[in-house]
Amino acid sequence: MKSLEELKAIRERTRGQMNLRKEDGPDNTRIVVGMATCGIAAGAKPVLSAAVDQVGRRKLDHVVVTQTGCIGMCMYEPIVEIYVPGQEKVTYVKMTPERMEKIVAEHIVNGQIVGEYTIGANE
């Protein structure tokens, strides 16, 4: 059984790293997941957990995952926007956890936009 005590251990393990991570620093890459009714109904929840999971697993300390309301294009949901500092926003559509994994690996880690999942390729 999970106990509250375990949180104390997590606190000991992670508190040293907290200073390294600036939640809204200008150098952060942001992964923004649309979580309005249309997004949730289309499957945004597993996409969000895949994003958090990938960022945690790869220890991408400069990447933050945030949620937003309706992006206004319900038929393309789930939608994810990627903001890399100094670059134009990229909008990915009809997202799945598998697509999210690929985007973290290729776009965020290697700097290569995954063209086939962008809104431009799906219009």
Next chain:
Amino acid sequence: MTDLSLYVLDIVQNSIAAGAARIDISLLREGRRLVFRVDDDGRGMSAEMCAKALDPFTTTRSTRRVGLGLPFLKLAAEQTGGTLELKSELGKGTSLSAEFDAEHIDMPPFGDFAGTVFALIQGSPDIRFVIKRQNDNREYTLDTDELLEQLGGEVPLNEPEVLAWISDFVNEQELRVVSYEL
């Protein structure tokens, strides 16, 4: 929406959007009756807005003309023979209660509740969530203030390891409270 946990995630987004500092969520089952309740201390709605919010052509959003969340939930509850009640006061907060007949053929499956709790806390680590689940005589509560106390203000709730703990905790507790139904 394919399951109840997704309705919960969606409806609680309204409380978050209303600027709530504390959100109480409960899912209580007694016999066939399942009641899903949300109480928030967000900005609330006028009586007029509150009545209109259940009509699928109302929203304060600007990107789409109609709000879908509340009408969807109302429909889901009513399809099982249940009801939706919404009470709100401007500047005070909002209370919502949806009652379902859990054994009705149109009752949505419960779904991945741990994933819902994970998404809520990940998105709003500064809101106090008090989540209560009860299944006849078994129950559990998750109060994010109690978690923060253990974390001593040094580690936020959206730290990946903390989120993983939260989701494991909810999964374990869900198994415990529902197991005898199988």
